[in-house]
Amino acid sequence: MYRSEFYVFDQDKPVPVIIRNYTEADFDQLIQIQSECFPPPFPSDLWWNKEQLSNHVGRFPEGAICIEVNGVLAGSLTGLCVEFDPNHMEHTWEEITDRGYITNHNPSGDTLYIVDISVRPKYRKLGLGKLMMHAMYHVVIQNKLVRLLGGGRMPGYHRVAATMKPDEYLKEVITGQLKDPVISFLLRCGRVPIGIVENYLDDEESCNYAALMEWKNPFNPI
Numbered sequence: 338m339y340r341s342e343f344y345v346f347d348q349d350k351p352v353p354v355i356i357r358n359y360t361e362a363d364f365d366q367l368i369q370i371q372s373e374c375f376p377p378p379f380p381s382d383l384w385w386n387k388e389q390l391s392n393h394v395g396r397f398p399e400g401a402i403c404i405e406v407n408g409v410l411a412g413s414l415t416g417l418c419v420e421f422d423p424n425h426m427e428h429t430w431e432e433i434t435d436r437g438y439i440t441n442h443n444p445s446g447d448t449l450y451i452v453d454i455s456v457r458p459k460y461r462k463l464g465l466g467k468l469m470m471h472a473m474y475h476v477v478i479q480n481k482l483v484r485l486l487g488g489g490r491m492p493g494y495h496r497v498a499a500t501m502k503p504d505e506y507l508k509e510v511i512t513g514q515l516k517d518p519v520i521s522f523l524l525r526c527g528r529v530p531i532g533i534v535e536n537y538l539d540d541e542e543s544c545n546y547a548a549l550m551e552w553k554n555p556f557n558p559i
């Protein structure tokens with residue numbers, strides 16, 4: 338299991354943090370975090386429920402991590418393992434995560450797939466999301482997987498959707514002409530876009546598009 342204790346810096350002030358696996362005792366706070374991270378127009382029925390969270394800790398506990406700041410839960414990151422064929426990239430979030438219930442978790446799958454990452458608004462831009470992502474890279478390495486993968490929402494896309502195709506938008510974000518709250522974050526985490534999927538998630542701000550973003554295990558190159 339995973340547990341790491343260290344400091345992050347809030348301006349110049351060191352603040353103690355812990356990254357660890359979440360357990361049933363954290364469920365109420367995790368649902369609260371989701372409500373803060375995915376406000377309307379995001380559909381509230383896509384927030385975690387306790388059955389989904391029980392499946393995360395029961396089926397793939399290594400993929401269920403959270404971050405505590407000064408003893409307060411500030412965010413979480415959840416994954417499952419799937420067998421991924423890069424020649425067949427099309428999928429929806431519902432299919433690949435079984436609607437967040439991860440009953441399709443495949444212990445011998447080659448890919449750690451991210452179901453969700455959320456950091457409470459009050460704790461953003463402290464590096465917590467990136468630290469959790471790196472913790473999940475450790476899991477990829479430890480389990481000798483080929484890659485970490487996930488569909489990145491592109492919540493800034495709706496602002497330019499009338500004049501720009503999603504792949505043009507992604508290109509502008511990659512070249513630094515535009516910034517996207519999620520895609521720019523994922524790029525800074527070391528994730529690399531490998532394609533765009535449509536109808537990925539019921540997500541008005543992203544016009545239901547997502548960028549598939551990969552991190553390859555450097556010890557297991559194929």
Ligand SMILES: CC(C)(COP(=O)(O)OP(=O)(O)OC[C@H]1O[C@@H](n2cnc3c(N)ncnc32)[C@H](O)[C@@H]1OP(=O)(O)O)[C@@H](O)C(=O)NCCC(=O)NCCS
Pocket residue numbers: 374375453454455456457460461462463464465466467468488489490516517518519521522523525526
């Ligand atoms: C996306 C999210 C998890 C980022 O969490 P965070 O803890 O604030 O991110 P970090 O502080 O670790 O940021 C890491 C890097 O990304 C950059 N970044 C973070 N948020 C960003 C934003 N909104 N726009 C541009 N860059 C951003 C940071 O500047 C930082 O850069 P650096 O490493 O070069 O210093 C958080 O904003 C969130 O919970 N969003 C809502 C939920 C969501 O949409 N999740 C994604 C589902 S696909």
